[in-house]
Amino acid sequence: RRVTGLLGGHVAAASGRPWQAIRGLAALPASTTPLAQRQPALEAIAPNGSLPPPFRCGADRHDSSGSAGARPSRPGRVAAAAAAAAALAAAGGAALGPAQCEGEILLSTSPPSSEHLRNMQGLSGHHLRNRMVTSVIGLPLRGKAHMARRLKRYLEFFHGFEVELFDVNEYSGPDGDQKLLEALKSFFEADDKGTIRAAKYVCSGRFAIIYTKDTHAARNSMWSGHSKWRRRWMSKTLGDELQAHSIFVEIQVDESTIHRKEYMDRLERARGLEPGTLEKTIVEFKKDYVTIQDDGTEDDLAYMKLLNYNHKVVTNNMMRSFLGSRIAQFLSSVHPYSRTVYISRHGESEYNVSKKLGGDSGLSPLGREYAPRLAEFAEYVICGGAEQFACFTISSKENKAEKLKSGLSRVPRGGQTGGIFAKKAWGAGVEEGMQLVRIQRGYGQPFEDAPHTVAELVEIAEGYSGPLMLVFVDSVGKKQECARLWTSSLRRTKETAALIRHPTVPLPGGKSWEQMSHRVYRTLDEVYAGEFEGLTYEEIKKLNPEDARLRKQDKLGYRYPRGESYYDIIARLDLPMNNLETYHEPTLIIGHQAIHRMVYAFLTGMAREKATEISIPLHTVIRLEYDGTGSLQETRYFLGPKRLDEDDGQSML
DSSP states (O other): OOOOHHHHHHHHHHHTTTGSSSSSSSSSTTTTOOOHHHHHHHHSSSSGGGGGGOOBGGOHHHHHOBBBBBOOHHHHHHHHHHHHHHHHHHHHHOOOOOOOOOOOOOSSSOOOOHHHHHOOOOOTTGGHHHHHHHHESSSSSSOOHHHHHHHHHHOOOHHHEEEEEEEEESSSOOOOHHHHHHHHHHHHHHHHHHHHSTTTTTOOOOEEEOHHHHHHHTTTTTGGGSHHHHHHHHHHHHHHHHHHEEEEEEEEOOHHHHHHIIIIIHHHHTTOEEEEEEEHHHHHHHOOOOOOOOSSSSTSEEEEEEETTTTTTEEEEEEESSSHHHHHHHTOOOSSSSEEEEEEEEOOOOOOHHBBBOOOOBBBBHHHHHHHHHHHHIIITTTTOOOOOEEEEEOOOSSSSHHHHHHHHSSSOTOOOOSSEEOOOTTTTTTOOOOEEEESSSSSSEEEEEOSHHHHHHEEEEEEOSSSEEEEEEEOOOOOOEEEEEEEEEEHHHHHTTTOOOEEEOOOOGGGGEEEEEEEEGGSSSSOOOGGTOBBBHHHHOOOOOHHHHHHOOTTOOOOOSEEEEEEEEHHHHHHHHHHHHHOOOOOEEHHHHHHHHHHHHHTTTTTTHHTTOOOOOOOEEEEETTTOEEEEEEEOOOOOOOSSSOOTTTTO
């Protein structure tokens, strides 16, 4: 159920079936079993320092000559596991059986239950052996609730913990402090279904975060942590009553214009308050607030200070553990300011047409049509600030001149001047009053600026017999916004991004910004299907029905033979998602189905168990806008061209 130790992590990667492997040497505690007694078990699992065939990992399964080894049968894998398990028991380990205690499931020939899957820990699971409580403190309007929510999301998604937020404001009144303590006890001591603990205070993947939505209202609570005495009381109470380790995260922000404009005013509007209403509250709370001391009197605590969020970070007793270092790295990337992320799959590829998995194929003709449309979207929406965007096609079979004359006008919408505008809603995203900005004279042709009059446009349409593509936006001429572009290292994403323009934008102080500068991340590559690369799902079902069945049974944890699983994708997305948290500029990520399922789930707060079924359609841009108030807005833009067969063969990834 839980992978423990280096060998456990190695074996868990074997053959894509973690429940058919021996999970490390948890049954042979190093502290009590001499190495000489454990050696037979080690030899049984790894004779001569290598794993036997059933436990060889992914792409490393090769014989001594370097050629790919034969894939063992299921009975062979189970028999080898049983033999190694017997050697473990003979060497002094625990007897075989179902969940003896945490980290000690030695052998199972059946897939894990949904409860086990939910509780599988991630990258830092075997490092977290104690109960952990993090308290986020600071002056009012510093984004504490936002930081708590983002930390919760990070620990749940990338490390598999069950995280609970405890708002001090919900535990008010004379018995509020005791009620919060009891709530923490209930959270940590609640038994997971089917779990038998190895020790009373060993953590079962649970993590508590204490914060305040209304800092001033919670000032009388001992759990507010706004004074040295309260922090000392919290640390002692958590240690004595819960045997829990505590971490304090303090947010310090100066009263700069940027912070006022980017966060404080927006938060006041979200609460229905007049601008400046909370200034008096901040001034009053400052009289009682005591920052974490730098004079050595609080050096025994584990804490980190975030000064202007990621501008300066001070940590104390945080980097001595894996989990502490990961928390410090993530929180030093987070800020509560508004930001926008755009995600798009590559244009239709040659493998999409044939419904094959993986590969590094180029774009199909329809995919090559999507690339210039995405370039127009990037210029007018991502960089230009437009909110509405539509690409409308008038086919060669339609009366183009009549449609243009009846649907377009020189009469602008309020506040706009010049240009051609839609007189009515056309469908496909075109609304009344949207301005025509670009046209394309037939497939495969470059986009060009729209003419100034309807008569000129009609003349162009009548000059050839092919289809006419029209690009409409709701506003033109807004201030250019600095933006970023990410793609994977695969050919189809690079070709999709190839037509996006990169003008230079002047910045204050004589600096400049290269618009949509292209950054390539190998960590954004599509899930590697291993032996099944280049096959359709129907071919996989015929060649290896067992793998098809197991993948359907556990899509998140299944690893393709010599390939990857969704857990591997989650592991390699950790770093780029940390980087994404630091950005203020809108970012376009051109990726793949499996990758964008996980990116979308992380950004929107969806459970990763449900993410494997998310639909990320081709030729569509998904816009996600969120800020420190907890709001999230999603907008989808279908850019076309429309595919005749909506099944691209990637839904089973």
